[in-house]
Amino acid sequence: MNSVPALWDGVGSADGARLLTPATLKESTEQMIRRALLNGDMRAGEIYSANALARQLGISNSPAREAMMTLVNKGLLELVRNRGFRVVELSDTDKREIYELRLQIEVEAVRRVAAAGVSTSETEFLRAAAQRTVDLAQRDDMGDYLEADQSFHAGLVGMNGNRRWTDIVENLRDLSRVNGFYRFLATDHYLAESADEHLRIAAAVIAGDAERAAELMVHHLEYARPRG
CATH class of the missing domain: 1.10.10.10 (Winged helix-like DNA-binding domain superfamily/Winged helix DNA-binding domain)
Structure with a gap:
């Protein structure tokens, strides 16, 4: 043990x-x-x-x-x-189910936030949170990066004002990341690309472009899609 x-x-x-x-x-x-x-x-x-x-x-x-x-x-x-x-040791089926749920509820959350519009303080948060992931990606610190990544996504979903929705998304994100599943992001250019996508998602949400924000989130979640 x-x-x-x-x-x-x-x-x-x-x-x-x-x-x-x-x-x-x-x-x-x-x-x-x-x-x-x-x-x-x-x-x-x-x-x-x-x-x-x-x-x-x-x-x-x-x-x-x-x-x-x-x-x-x-x-x-x-x-x-x-x-x-x-x-826990997630099976391939577990990972696929988690990914499919995230596509359904995380993307819809982002679409709704963009459609409803964000306040000045929410705009400032999105820009700062997205930029923090970019800065941490350059430092290649996976632990701090994952925490900043979670903060950006949870903060964005939380702008819907639905605490249960946010809790579910946070838990699904943790389940998909357990056992260091995202360590591959630290190789090559993946981490920097993922962080840059946060900037683009934030920009679309701030601009109120709901469909573009949703499209970007679907693409962003591709890194969470189970391989094999």
């Missing part, structure tokens, strides 16, 4: 506690585990111990276990009775 993912290698308990933000221990721990899952630092099929993780971070078992149970409910981890938590 793998007790602690590579994300925390070399981090002592006191240092680990200092990594936690002023948010609750459970929320901070959940974000750290989620990042390890999306980066591929936690491997599919491996079993991880909440107790070992809690010891290394210098926190009690309760917030670590609660964080991992939340990720179980989101479909990113599986509870293995009396052993710990296993990273």
